[in-house]
Amino acid sequence: MSPRYPKPPEGSWTEHFGLDTGPVSYADSISPSFYERERQAIFRRAWLNVGRVEQLPKAGSYFTKELAVLNTSIVVVRGMDDEIRAFHNVCRHRGNKLVWNESPDEETQGFCRQFTCKYHAWRYGLDGSLTFIQQEDEFFDVDKSQLGLVSMHCEVWEGFVFVCAAREPEWSLREFLGPMITALEGYPFDRLTSRFGYRTEVRANWKLFMDAFAEFYHAPVLHSKQSPDKYAVAAREAGYEAPYYAVEGPHRLVSTSGVRFWEMDPGSLKPMEVMTRGGLFGPWDKADLGELPAGVNPGRCKPWGLDSFQLFPNFVILIWGQGWYLTYHYWPTSYNTHVFEGNVYFLPATNVRERIAQEMSAVTFKEFALQDANTLEATQLMLESGYVEKFPLNDQEVLLRHLHKVVGDWVEQHAGVPA
Amino acid sequence: MSALLPAEFAEFEEYAAHWCLPTETERFERRMASDMDEMGAFYAAFSARLDEAIEFCDKYPLDELPEDVQRLLQLIHSYVMVSMAVEIFHQPKVVDSADAVLRRVKEPRP
Ligand code: FES
Numbered sequence: 465m466s467p468r469y470p471k472p473p474e475g476s477w478t479e480h481f482g483l484d485t486g487p488v489s490y491a492d493s494i495s496p497s498f499y500e501r502e503r504q505a506i507f508r509r510a511w512l513n514v515g516r517v518e519q520l521p522k523a524g525s526y527f528t529k530e531l532a533v534l535n536t537s538i539v540v541v542r543g544m545d546d547e548i549r550a551f552h553n554v555c556r557h558r559g560n561k562l563v564w565n566e567s568p569d570e571e572t573q574g575f576c577r578q579f580t581c582k583y584h585a586w587r588y589g590l591d592g593s594l595t596f597i598q599q600e601d602e603f604f605d606v607d608k609s610q611l612g613l614v615s616m617h618c619e620v621w622e623g624f625v626f627v628c629a630a631r632e633p634e635w636s637l638r639e640f641l642g643p644m645i646t647a648l649e650g651y652p653f654d655r656l657t658s659r660f661g662y663r664t665e666v667r668a669n670w671k672l673f674m675d676a677f678a679e680f681y682h683a684p685v686l687h688s689k690q691s692p693d694k695y696a697v698a699a700r701e702a703g704y705e706a707p708y709y710a711v712e713g714p715h716r717l718v719s720t721s722g723v724r725f726w727e728m729d730p731g732s733l734k735p736m737e738v739m740t741r742g743g744l745f746g747p748w749d750k751a752d753l754g755e756l757p758a759g760v761n762p763g764r765c766k767p768w769g770l771d772s773f774q775l776f777p778n779f780v781i782l783i784w785g786q787g788w789y790l791t792y793h794y795w796p797t798s799y800n801t802h803v804f805e806g807n808v809y810f811l812p813a814t815n816v817r818e819r820i821a822q823e824m825s826a827v828t829f830k831e832f833a834l835q836d837a838n839t840l841e842a843t844q845l846m847l848e849s850g851y852v853e854k855f856p857l858n859d860q861e862v863l864l865r866h867l868h869k870v871v872g873d874w875v876e877q878h879a880g881v882p883a
Numbered sequence: 884m885s886a887l888l889p890a891e892f893a894e895f896e897e898y899a900a901h902w903c904l905p906t907e908t909e910r911f912e913r914r915m916a917s918d919m920d921e922m923g924a925f926y927a928a929f930s931a932r933l934d935e936a937i938e939f940c941d942k943y944p945l946d947e948l949p950e951d952v953q954r955l956l957q958l959i960h961s962y963v964m965v966s967m968a969v970e971i972f973h974q975p976k977v978v979d980s981a982d983a984v985l986r987r988v989k990e991p992r993p
Pocket residue numbers: 555556557558559560581582583584585586
């Protein structure tokens with residue numbers, strides 16, 4: 465079968481990006497010691513997205529984020545000067561966790577004028593400065609100006625709040641993101657504020673779930689039961705090909721072609737999709753977002769379905785042609801566990817009909833994601849058995865190859881650098 | 884018992900007590916705990932009037948739905964939830980999802 469979409473002159477996307485075509489080792493996904501190296505070489509150096517500015521609507525708004533991969537918890541807060549800052553969530557007196565609600569290991573959010581420690585009531589301003597010590601006279605030579613909260617580098621890009629745990633970041637945030645990602649500037653992320661958030665703990669290495677969402681080769685097979693037989697059979701026979709891939713620095717992109725569900729015969733659709741005019745690709749009635757920046761659909765695919773921008777190391781922005789987007793985060797908690805977060809963003813619905821099309825799209829997203837998640841634990845178990853180490857990846861799996869290569873390169877290059 | 888739904892949709896009162904649930908988490912759990920006959924009956928009964936129900940809700944601004952209309956919207960949300968099981972999987976659980984879990988932790992209201 466000849467390819468549906470033209471391959472690059474080298475004959476494949478894999479070779480086009482200068483990647484090896486041999487089998488790929490998954491030793492990077494089953495080893496506690498390799499995970500320790502990833503933490504130092506990648507997660508302590510890269511800019512990590514921890515949320516969006518809409519979560520911090522006014523001065524005093526804050527949220528906490530548990531970052532097991534950095535062995536810390538942070539509090540992200542909007543100050544009186546509107547500046548967004550990130551601090552290690554630890555009291556300078558005797559180390560109590562400063563901001564938490566019911567349970568100290570659960571994330572929380574809220575609004576306050578200052579932070580007060582639950583232990584001995586030391587108080588901190590929204591800018592992290594220590595403002596009050598209970599019975600200050602009892603202390604020896606304390607200098608409040610030296611005992612503010614310990615900050616973490618924090619920068620905002622297009623409303624996405626990033627932190628960097630390095631003492632001195634090696635790149636500014638925009639440098640780190642690079643031109644492929646910054647070409648998305650101007651996309652109306654700030655208008656798409658109607659959020660459906662999802663979360664789960666997965667018993668698999670973080671890269672395995674990245675892999676699962678970085679290829680669509682699985683789609684006609686793993687998701688075949690999501691569609692009426694008529695569509696499923698046709699999809700499986702056709703197989704899957706993406707029209708466009710791109711790689712830039714540590715980041716990568718796949719675009720897919722669009723499907724005009726509303727032009728399909730009803731036998732290929734779920735009745736509910738027809739009734740709600742919504743589904744996997746989002747609401748059928750496209751949201752009007754005005755002109756989009758050049759970074760969207762850079763391969764100029766027509767019809768265009770979506771762009772999945774995979775930002776190194778653990779953040780995905782997936783922009784849909786129907787005028788909405790979603791994000792994925794994969795937060796490692798050990799070499800074989802991670803927390804997955806998925807967020808679906810739409811324009812705020814203006815009526816119930818729009819709200820239902822969004823609900824249908826969000827519910828469908830979850831039904832698919834549950835299938836995507838199901839293979840991970842089984843894969844992790846068998847990778848850990850160690851009987852097979854290397855696996856053949858095809859050209860539609862080129863982005864997995866790139867992820868594992870970049871992870872390996874970062875870890876390799878960092879080897880020997882003093883911590 | 885006083886009516887949960889607007890009078891125009893009184894025929895669905897028997898489903899309302901069970902399916903008017905404000906969050907996706909509750910709706911998903913209810914689906915997992917229901918049998919296919921129950922969900923099939925709800926799906927069959929409501930199908931014919933879904934469009935009317937949406938139009939009825941849309942007589943009000945989305946952020947000012949009266950309580951009984953909010954419950955009608957919750958019933959529509961549940962109908963979406965149930966449709967996945969009835970139309971596609973023929974079982975409450977997503978086929979091929981093993982023991983995977985995904986909790987919705989944030990959603991627009993209503
Ligand atoms: S540990 Fe925070 S005030 Fe003592």
